[in-house]
Amino acid sequence: MSRHGYKYSAGRLLRHGLTRDAWPRMWRRPERRDSYDVVIIGGGLHGLATAYYLAQNHGITNVAVVDKGYIGGGGSGRNTAIVRSNYLTPEGVAFYDRSLHLYNTMATDLNLNVMLSRRGHLTLAHTDSALRTMNWRAEVNKLLDIDSAVIGPAEVKRLTPSLDVSPDTRYPILGALYHPPGGIVRHDAVVWGYARAADHLGVHLLQETEVFDIICDGGDGPDGKGSGGRVTGVRTSYGDIGSPVVVNCTAGWASLISNMAGVPLAITTHPLQAAVTEPCKVFLPTVVVSGSLHVYVSQTDRGELVFGASVDPVGSYRVNGTLEFTEELAGHVLELMPGISKMRLMRQWSGLCDMTPDYSPIMGYTSVEGYLVDVGWGTYGFKAGPVAGETMAETIATGRAADLIAPFTIDRFTAGDLVGEKGAAAVGH
Amino acid sequence: MIVVPCPNCGPRNSSDLRNAGEVVARPDPATTSLTEWRSYLYLRENPAGWVTETWYCRSGCRRYFTIERNTSTNEIRESESS
Amino acid sequence: MSSQRLPTRAGELIDRSTSLSFTWNGRSFSGHEGDTIASALAAAGVEVFSRGMKYHRRRGILTADHWDPNLSVQVGDEPNVRAGSRRLVDGMQVSAQNAWPSLRWDLGTANQLVGRFLSAGFYYKTFMRPQFLWHNLYQRILRKFAPGGRVHWKTGTHGDYDKRYAHPDVLVAGGGPAGMAAALSAAEAGASVMLVEQEPELGGHLRWGGPDDLTVLADLREALYSTPGIEVLCDSIVTGRYDHNWVAVMQRSHPVVPERLIKARVGSLVVAPGLVERPYVFAGNDIPGVMLAGAVRRLINLWAVKPGSRAVVLSANAEGDAAVADLESAGVAVIAVLDARAGEDIVQVRGRGRVASVQTGDGRTLKADLLVTATGWSAPTSLLNMAGDRPVYDKVAARYFPQSLPDNVLATGGIEGDGSTAELAAHGRETGALAAQRALRLRHERRTQTARSVRPESTPPASVPDNRIPLRRSPHPECYRSTTHGLVDYSEDISSKDLIQAAGEGFDSIELMKRYTTVTMGPGQGKLETVNAAAVLAEVRALDLADIGTTVWRPPFSPVSLGALAGRIFEPVRRSALQDWHEANGATNLLAGQWVRPDHYGDPMAEATNVRENVGLIDVTPLGKLDLRGPDVANLLNLVYVNRWQKLEVGRVRYGAMVTEDGVVSDDGVTGRLADDHYLMTTTSSGAGAVWEMLEDWLQTYRPDWEVHVTPVTGGLTSINVAGPRSRDLLERLVEDVDLSADAFPYFSVRTGTVSGVQDCIIWRIGFTGELSYEIHVPSGYSLHVWESLVSSGSDLGVAPFGIEAQRILRLEKGHYIVGQDTDGLSKAPTAGLGGLVKLDKADTIGLPELRAAFERTDLPVLVGLQPDDPTIVPEEACQIVAAGSNEILGRVTSSRMSPTLERSICLAQVDPSLASAGTSVTVKLVDGRRITATVQEHHAHVDPEGARQRV
Amino acid sequence: MSELEFMSPVGSGHLSTSDGGISLEDISDCTKVLVRAGRGTAAGVHLKVTYGRSRRRRDGTLICGSRPDEWTLLAGPGQGAAVVGSVSDEGFVSIVDISHGRAMLRISGSDSVDVLAKVCNVDLADDMTPDGAVFSGSVAKVTCDLVRDDRDAGRSYLISCERSFGGYLFAAMADACAEFGINVPAGLSVH
Numbered sequence A: 001m002s003r004h005g006y007k008y009s010a011g012r013l014l015r016h017g018l019t020r021d022a023w024p025r026m027w028r029r030p031e032r033r034d035s036y037d038v039v040i041i042g043g044g045l046h047g048l049a050t051a052y053y054l055a056q057n058h059g060i061t062n063v064a065v066v067d068k069g070y071i072g073g074g075g076s077g078r079n080t081a082i083v084r085s086n087y088l089t090p091e092g093v094a095f096y097d098r099s100l101h102l103y104n105t106m107a108t109d110l111n112l113n114v115m116l117s118r119r120g121h122l123t124l125a126h127t128d129s130a131l132r133t134m135n136w137r138a139e140v141n142k143l144l145d146i147d148s149a150v151i152g153p154a155e156v157k158r159l160t161p162s163l164d165v166s167p168d169t170r171y172p173i174l175g176a177l178y179h180p181p182g183g184i185v186r187h188d189a190v191v192w193g194y195a196r197a198a199d200h201l202g203v204h205l206l207q208e209t210e211v212f213d214i215i216c217d218g219g220d221g222p223d224g225k226g227s228g229g230r231v232t233g234v235r236t237s238y239g240d241i242g243s244p245v246v247v248n249c250t251a252g253w254a255s256l257i258s259n260m261a262g263v264p265l266a267i268t269t270h271p272l273q274a275a276v277t278e279p280c281k282v283f284l285p286t287v288v289v290s291g292s293l294h295v296y297v298s299q300t301d302r303g304e305l306v307f308g309a310s311v312d313p314v315g316s317y318r319v320n321g322t323l324e325f326t327e328e329l330a331g332h333v334l335e336l337m338p339g340i341s342k343m344r345l346m347r348q349w350s351g352l353c354d355m356t357p358d359y360s361p362i363m364g365y366t367s368v369e370g371y372l373v374d375v376g377w378g379t380y381g382f383k384a385g386p387v388a389g390e391t392m393a394e395t396i397a398t399g400r401a402a403d404l405i406a407p408f409t410i411d412r413f414t415a416g417d418l419v420g421e422k423g424a425a426a427v428g429h
Numbered sequence B: 001m002i003v004v005p006c007p008n009c010g011p012r013n014s015s016d017l018r019n020a021g022e023v024v025a026r027p028d029p030a031t032t033s034l035t036e037w038r039s040y041l042y043l044r045e046n047p048a049g050w051v052t053e054t055w056y057c058r059s060g061c062r063r064y065f066t067i068e069r070n071t072s073t074n075e076i077r078e079s080e081s082s
Numbered sequence C: 001m002s003s004q005r006l007p008t009r010a011g012e013l014i015d016r017s018t019s020l021s022f023t024w025n026g027r028s029f030s031g032h033e034g035d036t037i038a039s040a041l042a043a044a045g046v047e048v049f050s051r052g053m054k055y056h057r058r059r060g061i062l063t064a065d066h067w068d069p070n071l072s073v074q075v076g077d078e079p080n081v082r083a084g085s086r087r088l089v090d091g092m093q094v095s096a097q098n099a100w101p102s103l104r105w106d107l108g109t110a111n112q113l114v115g116r117f118l119s120a121g122f123y124y125k126t127f128m129r130p131q132f133l134w135h136n137l138y139q140r141i142l143r144k145f146a147p148g149g150r151v152h153w154k155t156g157t158h159g160d161y162d163k164r165y166a167h168p169d170v171l172v173a174g175g176g177p178a179g180m181a182a183a184l185s186a187a188e189a190g191a192s193v194m195l196v197e198q199e200p201e202l203g204g205h206l207r208w209g210g211p212d213d214l215t216v217l218a219d220l221r222e223a224l225y226s227t228p229g230i231e232v233l234c235d236s237i238v239t240g241r242y243d244h245n246w247v248a249v250m251q252r253s254h255p256v257v258p259e260r261l262i263k264a265r266v267g268s269l270v271v272a273p274g275l276v277e278r279p280y281v282f283a284g285n286d287i288p289g290v291m292l293a294g295a296v297r298r299l300i301n302l303w304a305v306k307p308g309s310r311a312v313v314l315s316a317n318a319e320g321d322a323a324v325a326d327l328e329s330a331g332v333a334v335i336a337v338l339d340a341r342a343g344e345d346i347v348q349v350r351g352r353g354r355v356a357s358v359q360t361g362d363g364r365t366l367k368a369d370l371l372v373t374a375t376g377w378s379a380p381t382s383l384l385n386m387a388g389d390r391p392v393y394d395k396v397a398a399r400y401f402p403q404s405l406p407d408n409v410l411a412t413g414g415i416e417g418d419g420s421t422a423e424l425a426a427h428g429r430e431t432g433a434l435a436a437q438r439a440l441r442l443r444h445e446r447r448t449q450t451a452r453s454v455r456p457e458s459t460p461p462a463s464v465p466d467n468r469i470p471l472r473r474s475p476h477p478e479c480y481r482s483t484t485h486g487l488v489d490y491s492e493d494i495s496s497k498d499l500i501q502a503a504g505e506g507f508d509s510i511e512l513m514k515r516y517t518t519v520t521m522g523p524g525q526g527k528l529e530t531v532n533a534a535a536v537l538a539e540v541r542a543l544d545l546a547d548i549g550t551t552v553w554r555p556p557f558s559p560v561s562l563g564a565l566a567g568r569i570f571e572p573v574r575r576s577a578l579q580d581w582h583e584a585n586g587a588t589n590l591l592a593g594q595w596v597r598p599d600h601y602g603d604p605m606a607e608a609t610n611v612r613e614n615v616g617l618i619d620v621t622p623l624g625k626l627d628l629r630g631p632d633v634a635n636l637l638n639l640v641y642v643n644r645w646q647k648l649e650v651g652r653v654r655y656g657a658m659v660t661e662d663g664v665v666s667d668d669g670v671t672g673r674l675a676d677d678h679y680l681m682t683t684t685s686s687g688a689g690a691v692w693e694m695l696e697d698w699l700q701t702y703r704p705d706w707e708v709h710v711t712p713v714t715g716g717l718t719s720i721n722v723a724g725p726r727s728r729d730l731l732e733r734l735v736e737d738v739d740l741s742a743d744a745f746p747y748f749s750v751r752t753g754t755v756s757g758v759q760d761c762i763i764w765r766i767g768f769t770g771e772l773s774y775e776i777h778v779p780s781g782y783s784l785h786v787w788e789s790l791v792s793s794g795s796d797l798g799v800a801p802f803g804i805e806a807q808r809i810l811r812l813e814k815g816h817y818i819v820g821q822d823t824d825g826l827s828k829a830p831t832a833g834l835g836g837l838v839k840l841d842k843a844d845t846i847g848l849p850e851l852r853a854a855f856e857r858t859d860l861p862v863l864v865g866l867q868p869d870d871p872t873i874v875p876e877e878a879c880q881i882v883a884a885g886s887n888e889i890l891g892r893v894t895s896s897r898m899s900p901t902l903e904r905s906i907c908l909a910q911v912d913p914s915l916a917s918a919g920t921s922v923t924v925k926l927v928d929g930r931r932i933t934a935t936v937q938e939h940h941a942h943v944d945p946e947g948a949r950q951r952v
Numbered sequence D: 001m002s003e004l005e006f007m008s009p010v011g012s013g014h015l016s017t018s019d020g021g022i023s024l025e026d027i028s029d030c031t032k033v034l035v036r037a038g039r040g041t042a043a044g045v046h047l048k049v050t051y052g053r054s055r056r057r058r059d060g061t062l063i064c065g066s067r068p069d070e071w072t073l074l075a076g077p078g079q080g081a082a083v084v085g086s087v088s089d090e091g092f093v094s095i096v097d098i099s100h101g102r103a104m105l106r107i108s109g110s111d112s113v114d115v116l117a118k119v120c121n122v123d124l125a126d127d128m129t130p131d132g133a134v135f136s137g138s139v140a141k142v143t144c145d146l147v148r149d150d151r152d153a154g155r156s157y158l159i160s161c162e163r164s165f166g167g168y169l170f171a172a173m174a175d176a177c178a179e180f181g182i183n184v185p186a187g188l189s190v191h
């Protein structure tokens, strides 16, 4: 990155500490242009990563990332930051594995410490059918060279001593899918790293700019939208911006944006909630997920437990959160770790998830020329951000869908060829 | 815990009911095309605003009914179609 | 350390006749009933209570209440206890957090030396390479420094919490004068009221006021306790307001449970939380001895603790002035009062473990051990934000005020404006009356809409406009930061300098600033910090504070223990009427969904063999059972099953499979016709609930013209499968009124009869095991008798119970697939081998277009019977079937067992269609990595594919 | 068959406090008959009560309007045939004896309302749920049918659930009663 901007390092930290000089901005507040080669709607991880790889890998720098709020204010700023690649289907595994590779070198690639912590990821099985699914995943993973195996209760206990593995609990832990390279990452830093790098390469980050409409022409729907048409730009709270290519990276809001182009989606938006406790001395070394109990938990370096669950059953755009989420969460966490009942929950929040019928994304070209989607990220899109950005950039630059995203086309629903992640991803994270 | 007004039971906690999602018309299986059928299966309007949806009064009267709910505010009003 | 306890104060909460002993960092102390942990320690002369999170500087009392960021302590196995509000209990073991090895000598203080390098977000800018060092070293060190207390997860258990629902017309959050008055008037207006106060006693700020305040308080309290219809909960916090006025209250000091979560559906919520005093930002503002005016007033007046001996006071308001008076009355020398209203200021405080000197704005240096600030209030608007309000900043009053509230949420007291105690109470009374009005209207409406209620006779109470006389907003100087830098966030150790740096780096919206610096993200969640942080940002960006906004308040209002949120762990379990018998007879249980049922009775292989050779009994009660009556049942069956149903005769049963609208196999079972308009449907055990709801859906919304009544009878009928070549012999001994002979009662028929004297048993002749077998459905109140009769009358026939595991073996030998195990979320009817069953020429069936499409495809996986060539190897379920020379996946083993009948391993597998024909050799990769070969069979069934055994 | 004893899903019989604050009783052996009757049928007319209300017939049978077009008739043990026979089955009517299919408890006493409020989210205030009210809802996470059926001028509720949940429900109710002075027998635990 040194070719593009200010490089961070221990030496720099030392120098700034001694001189007390101000640090430079990580990104600018750019002057908006009237048109760009590519407009990306959504300044979350996916939008920013797409912009970065367009500039970095393909030299396309006349790009704007437009967000109605602040960067990372959507799902990217409110997710529980679990990364892993032990998916169920070969297509899923290949895709997420590439992402994990990009995470591995991200700190140096982006010159920002994203605090990747590959601390090991455990998916607990409490029933024999869950155990069978774990086996299924492990076996597929091994064939694809992913470090993943089913382990027994004793090994679970060794890796994570605070778990109650005794056989007489209501939901005994029969075993777990263990994925050593899985872990967590500092989610905001990932967003800022891409934002900073993209900005240095010339990309415009237009924050607090809301897209109200997509301007189309020639389509079979009203106002030239819909199948057969093409995109000419977007209408925003600061006026129109022209662009032959518009990419929808708005996750929870994906349907609203896509409907603006006349392209309906197989998506419903559901809130997904999360919560943190007050900090306590670190005692939980791994990431623990329990599908049957609908809960996952990890402990941050600051000592808070970060909890998540499955999406709210009722579709909604409301992020207020519910009491029942915290009640169920606490009940389930205490079944796993009865000893932490005196920890206190300090904050709950929620984000929007763009759920597809097969728990897999929708990526690539659509029936409207120049309008591309990178949506349907549901509850698992953070870990996919880097590879989604890389493949979307390739798709835009080459005019042809990248190989890795071929299974995720929008057409698969009309073709009846759904992706088989449905079984494993429901509470997978 | 929102309150869902059941036409039979009156206002009830949503945990007593099940939300069955946006109302989508079912094409006639005898005459439909696959494309139309799959739109019915998968495509949703998913609006941020008023949506007509079905609820099942699971712990109460066990009746299915439709209401309109604003997905941005959780306000609820009677469905025009019901 | 010397005693700082003052002579008796008028409003003191402590009972000097008591003595409670406790330990602090291992040393013994004592206090009185009514003391908080902090007041007892302060009375004993303790000045340092904790260390800062990052730089480990010593910390003393700041606010002396629930929100004090410096007073988090460990009490026994409970971490992060608020020593500023938690009342002392005899025997408490209290210790400091964030200090190692001790509060006095804390090694973490080394961070102070390098503090200048640890600026906002420093960790993002280094440790990038080498990566392994980040993971193996730096991160580990970072984790060692995590703040907070210690959870005793090894010894702790969850148990003693529970919950309660409530439905008050009016719930008042806050028991100060405004809240108390609101509760009173609401009750007088006929509303049921719940008044919630987070402190152990009512009164709010009146508690530490002068004699007039104490008189008002006594009167209000008296009135409250003598007015019916008010439930007063002290030591309880309203922690959240959710949609439709669902309100969470965390009740402490309950006689039975440590904490109880009350979930209240509230007509009107009255928010009367008063105000939170705001710290002032200046150099040294975290040195012990820097306190807020409210803190010294509480210490002196509630707990008779002398907070210092030489004080400087910076006052911008009446609370500061009152603090001066209180300090003087407590014998503290007030050596200077700086009036912020007149532009006076302080610049810096110096001192190591305690304030030593204060530097004033006009250049003086004053020797003092106490600096008191009264620089303004933050409105705790959190509950209002949760109700959708976006409070607005008022520059004149220098705080936030509610803007627009929904009708069912009202605010009163200090959060609404300023006034004398009488004015606050008057506003509270008007608010209470209005809240009651609105709630009673709502109650009227609810009663009208609810079938079971007493219909209201009167017309609904009229809606009244909000005519309350608003409280005034007194001018207050905007005091946020002095000319020096100091801490903004005490629990996160964030200074104004950090915030300015963050803004300069581009984190110049309040939300980005929060995330980069972590300001407001600590346990106090910004109660003290938010406004100061926004003020610093406003300063940097030269904007009005009103244009900066605040970060989002989210529940809970105050942290809540996981135990209390969980409450009792209610996990309903279902037991068949025979489950006690099974357990008494050696069953090892298995949890299947909510059902507890026998997995086996010791030796599942032998149990299976006994079924093949003699006769076995299995309790299959969890099978879903639906009683269907009415003239249109056949139409319904025709719709929901893939096969045809019009021609099923009375006395016959038929197998049926269901798919969802996308063509994926979802359930299966048999349905029998008991009488013309009467059928019994069985479903899978796990699918029972969903199938029932699905039938109701089709009947109610799609075919309301059809006449069918559906009654679930799963638990009411105990289902016993009597299976094995000698099953008929056994049953003949117990069944009187049914001819069991093969001719009279053929395979796939149903009869109703008397078994062992129990009438109305439904017997059908079907079987999952492949043997001659009968499934008897017995009224559950008498089923134990039937089961015991079967056991005792069949001893000579070799009768023995068998469990789920034996059944799994038997059904696999027979090749019966299990929905959800041998099929998955994408398996359509052809995959499951339902080709012969599905009728595509029906006018309507669930999923019909997808069924048609599926049968035209040639690429769908196929379920096949599979046998490893080495009969001793049982591939684990879920093993992958791969191409011989590569890792290409071509299928997977869905079920596998050792067959006791064939004495070899057997499987069902889903394979690529290219491998589906009988005789194909496939490669199976075992869990241990070995690859073996196996051969595709002609049938799913490994044993008796012709079905001869079950037709005898 | 008369010599056969009806086996309740609930192991323990009757728990109560000496001051009469609470009494929890298993009455699963009572007769329960479910009647579904389309509009305009004779059964619907004769049963009279509407959804949400109940009345006692002169023969002592409690007729509960348990759902729209659905009634549950409650009587003493062993009355199944008689109760079934007492309802006209003319037209589109289903009469199903569900005595074996439902567990049933009675909780009475001045504290019963507070016990129920711990495990059931329904507003039990007198104007919302008066004597005779019929309602259903979740009790300790099990869907139950409830009737407020006061006795001797004291509060009393009938609670019934799917038979297989009976043992659990009784344990959960006993647990909720403990606070009010019930001694929960060993072995009766929700955890």
Ligand SMILES: Cc1cc2nc3c(=O)[nH]c(=O)nc-3n(C[C@H](O)[C@H](O)[C@H](O)COP(=O)(O)OP(=O)(O)OC[C@H]3O[C@@H](n4cnc5c(N)ncnc54)[C@H](O)[C@@H]3O)c2cc1C
Binding pocket: A041, A042, A043, A044, A045, A046, A047, A066, A067, A068, A069, A070, A071, A072, A073, A074, A075, A076, A077, A078, A079, A080, A081, A082, A083, A209, A210, A211, A212, A249, A250, A251, A252, A253, A257, A272, A273, A274, A308, A350, A351, A352, A353, A374, A377, A378, A379, A380, A381, A382, A383, A384, A429
């Ligand atoms: C609580 C929670 C936990 C999660 N946990 C995990 C996890 O552990 N692992 C994992 O992999 N995934 C997880 N996810 C999912 C993951 O967060 C998302 O899939 C991912 O962040 C999506 O990133 P994105 O960049 O596509 O969208 P977002 O980050 O949501 O960005 C979309 C952006 O679009 C902007 N936008 C919307 N409408 C408009 C408009 N009209 N005009 C302009 N801008 C607009 C929004 O402001 C937003 O910033 C979780 C999600 C949540 C909510």
Ligand SMILES: NC(=O)c1ccc[n+]([C@@H]2O[C@H](COP(=O)([O-])OP(=O)(O)OC[C@H]3O[C@@H](n4cnc5c(N)ncnc54)[C@H](O)[C@@H]3O)[C@@H](O)[C@H]2O)c1
Binding pocket: C173, C174, C175, C176, C177, C178, C179, C196, C197, C198, C199, C203, C204, C205, C206, C236, C237, C238, C239, C272, C273, C274, C275, C276, C277, C294, C319, C380, C412, C413, C414, C415, C417, C418, C419, C424, C557
């Ligand atoms: N708060 C002070 O320190 C103080 C001191 C002197 C004068 N005043 C004046 O008094 C007025 C305030 O009177 P008031 O009656 O509005 O407030 P109050 O401060 O007298 O009482 C509010 C009460 O609400 C409680 N509370 C806050 N949030 C709660 C929650 N979520 N759940 C339960 N309890 C909660 C607090 O513990 C407090 O006792 C203000 O105008 C202020 O200027 C306040």
Ligand SMILES: Cc1cc2nc3c(=O)[nH]c(=O)nc-3n(C[C@H](O)[C@H](O)[C@H](O)COP(=O)(O)O)c2cc1C
Binding pocket: A077, A078, A079, A080, A081, A187, A276, A304, A306, A347, A348, A349, A350, C520, C521, C522, C525, C551, C552, C554
């Ligand atoms: C991984 C993770 C850890 C978090 N940790 C904290 C925390 O320690 N303290 C805190 O106040 N909030 C924490 N948050 C929550 C944020 O404060 C905030 O609620 C979240 O980003 C959603 O934004 P919003 O509440 O402004 O809508 C965390 C969020 C995430 C995603």
Ligand SMILES: [Zn+2]
Binding pocket: B006, B007, B008, B009, B010, B057, B060, B061, B062, B063
């Ligand atoms: Zn209802």
